């Protein structure tokens with residue numbers, strides 16, 4: 001499969017502080033790709049840089065270093081017509097579906113906006129048919145959705161409606177940023193399954209989540225982020241079955257296990273801590289990874305791990 005989207009050594013530095021004199025490195029040299037017809041999950045705790053990466057891909061914030069490619073073409077800095085085309089090719093859906101709608105207008109309005117901006121010459125009748133088709137394709141019944149106000153629909157319906165709107169632009173990439181987080185359990189699965197259908201249509205999906213189980217459920221590959229850095233990446237099965245970076249292991253270990261008692265969890269953690277002591281800077285919670293520390297090492301086909309103490313010849317401290 002070809003890479004639709006690829007990031008090579010991408011950085012994001014935010015200006016912070018009273019006069020914007022401070023710097024916060026939100027993303028450090030991130031490298032990964034998303035291929036046609038696959039879901040790649042960006043997984044990490046709060047503040048790890050997931051949304052910033054999603055926003056860079058959507059070009060909602062600038063990229064401060066590295067290269068962004070679309071179909072092999074450098075799209076790091078686009079302007080004018082090329083940027084407009086990019087905005088059409090790369091669509092985003094976000095966490096809070098309600099905030100994407102103006103509560104005083106019927107939901108149909110989001111489709112009218114698309115028509116005005118992108119398809120002004122399409123006649124009303126044909127446009128209405130396209131809207132119906134788009135809604136049906138995300139398993140919504142147009143007659144139950146059109147003409148309603150946002151508060152009359154569920155979060156799951158609104159989220160699927162937003163995906164339908166994105167699909168009307170025939171995007172190559174969809175960035176889905178925590179789109180499940182605000183949905184109740186009964187509608188979550190519908191939206192997750194929709195992502196799986198999108199990839200079957202050949203769309204490259206970048207799924208941003210802090211939830212390992214969601215990442216495990218939908219994605220072909222995962223990219224694990226820690227403090228803006230990719231610490232592990234690979235096929236979902238490889239990373240979940242054999243996590244190599246201590247942070248990935250911590251993340252997996254933090255998923256509650258219904259069959260383990262608290263004493264068992266504590267004993268396992270203490271044993272792992274003792275084993276890694278002195279061998280792994282990450283595990284000692286050293287936040288001072290040098291700024292230029294980077295580089296993923298391919299440890300198996302489709303499985304890469306990065307550690308700021310790990311050089312190509314070093315072994316990762318596998319606990």
Ligand SMILES: Nc1ncnc2c1ncn2[C@@H]1O[C@H](COP(=O)(O)OP(=O)(O)OP(=O)(O)O)[C@@H](O)[C@H]1O
Pocket residue numbers: 014015016024026044045046047048049050051052053210
């Ligand atoms: N506009 C901004 N200006 C300054 N700092 C920012 C800005 N946006 C994000 N940050 C900082 O960049 C870092 C990464 O934030 P980001 O939102 O990308 O993380 P995240 O992994 O998506 O977290 P969450 O899951 O909580 O949204 C955080 O330290 C955050 O405070």
